[in-house]
Amino acid sequence: MDEISKYGFLLMNLTSRDFVVKYRRSILGIIWSVLNPILMMLLLNAVFSHIFRGDIDNFPLYLLSGQLIFNFFSDATSSALFSIVEAASLIKKVYVPKYIFPTEKVIFAFVNTVFTLIALILIMIITCARFSAVMFLAIIPLILLFIFTVGVSLLLSSFSVFLHDIKHLHSVVLTAWLYITPIFYSEKMLGETSWIYLIVRVNPLTWYITYFRDTMIYGAMPTVTQNLVCAGYAIGSFVLGAAVFKKLQDRFILYL
Amino acid sequence: MDDIVIECKEVSCVFNMSTEKVDSLKEYVLKIIKRELMFKEFLALDDITFSVRKGETVGIIGLNGAGKSTLLKIIAGILKPTKGAVTIKGSVSPLIELGAGFDSELTGRENIYLNGALLGYSKEFLNNVYDQIVEFSELGNFIDVPVKNYSSGMYARLGFSIATIVKPQILIIDEVLAVGDFLFQEKCEKKIDELMSGETTVIMVSHSIEQIKRICKRAIWLNNGRIAADGDVTEVCEQYIHSV
Numbered sequence: 001m002d003e004i005s006k007y008g009f010l011l012m013n014l015t016s017r018d019f020v021v022k023y024r025r026s027i028l029g030i031i032w033s034v035l036n037p038i039l040m041m042l043l044l045n046a047v048f049s050h051i052f053r054g055d056i057d058n059f060p061l062y063l064l065s066g067q068l069i070f071n072f073f074s075d076a077t078s079s080a081l082f083s084i085v086e087a088a089s090l091i092k093k094v095y096v097p098k099y100i101f102p103t104e105k106v107i108f109a110f111v112n113t114v115f116t117l118i119a120l121i122l123i124m125i126i127t128c129a130r131f132s133a134v135m136f137l138a139i140i141p142l143i144l145l146f147i148f149t150v151g152v153s154l155l156l157s158s159f160s161v162f163l164h165d166i167k168h169l170h171s172v173v174l175t176a177w178l179y180i181t182p183i184f185y186s187e188k189m190l191g192e193t194s195w196i197y198l199i200v201r202v203n204p205l206t207w208y209i210t211y212f213r214d215t216m217i218y219g220a221m222p223t224v225t226q227n228l229v230c231a232g233y234a235i236g237s238f239v240l241g242a243a244v245f246k247k248l249q250d251r252f253i254l255y256l
Numbered sequence: 257m258d259d260i261v262i263e264c265k266e267v268s269c270v271f272n273m274s275t276e277k278v279d280s281l282k283e284y285v286l287k288i289i290k291r292e293l294m295f296k297e298f299l300a301l302d303d304i305t306f307s308v309r310k311g312e313t314v315g316i317i318g319l320n321g322a323g324k325s326t327l328l329k330i331i332a333g334i335l336k337p338t339k340g341a342v343t344i345k346g347s348v349s350p351l352i353e354l355g356a357g358f359d360s361e362l363t364g365r366e367n368i369y370l371n372g373a374l375l376g377y378s379k380e381f382l383n384n385v386y387d388q389i390v391e392f393s394e395l396g397n398f399i400d401v402p403v404k405n406y407s408s409g410m411y412a413r414l415g416f417s418i419a420t421i422v423k424p425q426i427l428i429i430d431e432v433l434a435v436g437d438f439l440f441q442e443k444c445e446k447k448i449d450e451l452m453s454g455e456t457t458v459i460m461v462s463h464s465i466e467q468i469k470r471i472c473k474r475a476i477w478l479n480n481g482r483i484a485a486d487g488d489v490t491e492v493c494e495q496y497i498h499s500v
Contacts, residue, residue: 005378009373010373010374010376013369013370017362089356093356094334094350094357095332253334254271
């Protein structure tokens with residue numbers, strides 16, 4: 001318990017540091033966290049609405065909810081990727097548990113996602129979407145996604161210490177991942193026999209996005225399968241990430 | 257003995273000295289093909305065994321590359337030894353590099369909290385000692401200015417003030433005894449004397465034999481990763497000076 005409160009305070013400080021640094025010189029400051037996803041949504045909506053509008057109800061909302069989940073994953077892993085390398089000067093001088101650094105980046109991305117959630121609720125009000133009590137269950141996929149992302153971040157940040165190339169590979173993988181995630185299309189459009197449909201179905205982010213949309217937008221109760229698959233991916237990723245990180249962390253300092 | 261606070265048992269530390277640092281896969285493959293990748297092993301510390309009792313002041317001396325800083329890092333918990341074990345009893349405060357955790361975009365005030373958190377202090381504690389830190393650093397109104405605009409002296413003063421706010425049970429010093437102008441240097445020395453008074457155990461590395469003799473009662477001479485001598489500070493320093 002002592003350790004949790006001690007490093008909890010450190011995590012809080014590092015997160016607020018990232019916030020201050022991100023918005024220090026901008027006039028609108030923190031408002032950007034809400035404005036940015038809405039602007040991105042409007043942009044994507046302008047591009048894709050002609051192609052898909054007929055097939056998806058309330059396309060802006062559909063887009064924004066998909067973006068929210070994917071951007072969290074993408075932002076968190078991208079900034080966690082080099083979190084250990086960036087903290088090199090610290091790791092060499094002071095003893096701090098090293099998992100703090102990637103974890104903090106995921107927390108920071110999560111805080112940003114909460115602002116996107118505000119944007120999402122604004123769009124729901126504007127588009128006269130249906131509000132239901134099931135909405136509150138949307139916290140479940142967010143928490144499971146958080147755990148899933150911490151696992152991936154631990155894995156990536158420890159590998160990147162030894163191999164800087166991961167940075168280049170990561171951006172390619174993220175772009176590919178974007179296309180196999182139903183953000184601006186619906187998986188129903190793919191045809192159940194195509195191989196791409198299979199990939200989309202296996203994609204963990206598809207599961208988190210669907211769970212999130214079902215509860216947040218459609219007011220549908222989550223199924224047992226949804227809960228099990230999302231939790232399974234989260235636990236699997238976390239256990240793998242933590243195990244690899246633990247095994248490699250003592251050698252970080254020799255490569256920093 | 258019950259009052260042993262630091263115990264190093266057969267500590268060895270091996271570094272992989274690949275001739276160059278390999279950062280990318282391409283380089284790595286190229287080097288394997290060209291057979292340039294050499295894994296020279298470098299023994300930074302070789303079978304170091306010693307123990308330090310509570311309240312002892314120990315100076316570590318030796319030439320550059322003898323393993324002094326590696327030993328300090330192992331005692332501070334930053335580096336894990338390849339072999340052997342180190343047991344520490346009590347709180348350790350490393351004065352290894354001042355202001356290592358500063359973020360240049362943040363103000364002095366924000367950095368006090370960030371750096372304090374890195375050193376493991378709680379929020380309540382930092383609230384209590386905040387005024388003391390600012391006063392000691394003599395930064396005055398500059399405390400609300402981003403530290404990127406600080407002079408190097410101001411930067412070091414703030415780092416020193418944060419690092420020395422707690423009287424630790426074990427103090428580790430790596431040649432950062434005095435910073436700033438001579439007035440502040442005097443203040444630093446007084447502060448360190450205060451930290452070292454009483455029951456504090458001190459481990460310090462310095463190239464200044466004078467300083468070691470003034471502060472420490474016991475000295476350990478490291479030579480190429482091995483303990484060459486360990487004992488009374490005057491004797492060990494004599495041997496060391498004669499050997500060079």
